[in-house]
Amino acid sequence: MEYAIRVSGLTKDFGENRVVNNLSFSIKPGSIFGFLGPNGSGKSTTIRMLCGILTPTAGTGEVLGIPLEEGERIKQQIGYMSQKFSLYEDLTVEENLRFYGGIYGLKGQKLTGRVRELVELAGLVGRERQLAGTLSGGWKQRLALAAALVHRPRLLFLDEPTAGVDPLSRKIFWDLLYWLAHEEGVTILVTTHYMDEAEKCDVVGFIFRGNLMDFGTPEEIKARHGLDSLESVFIACVEKEGPGADFARRGMMK
């Protein structure tokens, strides 16, 4: 498979409103793609189309080689972690993982083995019997990542996974993402408002008002604009757009 994600002319209208406009890009397997843009710029809508949850108004694409029209097949193959973490707070760490494993049909020895692996991967050894609701933000975040990995997806969608998490936990989390992508070959699409995280991605795409303003490696993008940080590039892109852009810029750089 040449690309883990490939889209061409991807577009979504809600009524009269064009929310995603003619996106075309491709992501190689095993890379970390940072999908950036201010609040309301169309990131979640694009992700929902890529996950097979939302039907595009126009355009074509494949995710893990599966056409976007085959949403049910795509859903089985991908992992998704939302900003809200989607954990059961009154279940323990182990029970949460067993629950998600059960959804994907794991049982018996296979389920127990996979849960043990994930507890180790997330650095939660010794906390198996702790209620998820009593974990700190960083622990919860790693448990949510482990839950998204239970069925060994080859592609992970992470929607603002580090929002509100302290710097050390963010670093541990990003070390895990590097390991998953670069050692295990998992492709990762991650949205973030933290520009230091954007700089760590293999490729980044910047979407504003539904349009893909720029796409490439952080180095390529910075060189193209003659600027020394992605933050400066994106501020320049947004400011070029005129009225309302300043408000959007603050939303992105929060």
Ligand SMILES: Nc1ncnc2c1ncn2[C@@H]1O[C@H](COP(=O)(O)OP(=O)(O)OP(=O)(O)O)[C@@H](O)[C@H]1O
């Ligand atoms: N189901 C829907 N019906 C109508 N409009 C919608 C729907 N879903 C999203 N929108 C609108 O589409 C636009 C893009 O929203 P989207 O959630 O994709 O942005 P986003 O970049 O993910 O924002 P954030 O960073 O806040 O998550 C917004 O104006 C939003 O109000």
